[in-house]
Amino acid sequence: MNIISLQEVVSTDEQLGNAAKIYNVDNSIVSKKRIDALLKADCSNYTCLGIDSTEEDRAEVKSISRHIYQIIQSIDSESGKLLLETLDI
Numbered sequence: 001m002n003i004i005s006l007q008e009v010v011s012t013d014e015q016l017g018n019a020a021k022i023y024n025v026d027n028s029i030v031s032k033k034r035i036d037a038l039l040k041a042d043c044s045n046y047t048c049l050g051i052d053s054t055e056e057d058r059a060e061v062k063s064i065s066r067h068i069y070q071i072i073q074s075i076d077s078e079s080g081k082l083l084l085e086t087l088d089i
Helices: 006-023 027-048 055-075 077-087
Strands: none
Touching: 006 027, 006 055, 027 055, 055 077
């Protein structure tokens, strides 16, 4: 299974944030791109889960999702809060 690790997600997010600072890009555009990249990683992790995935695999993906949603909340508090609330439903 090819789960994207939390370190890879954070590294990619930091790279996007740093690039925005270096090139002085509009923050709203960068925020959207950061959120899109984070959600893409989250989606990729869930699509890697299958019927052969263990409970530990599922718990790891859910834990990574929680961290991703917390990062999103730091970028866009309303969206992040909604994602975190729906994670436990």
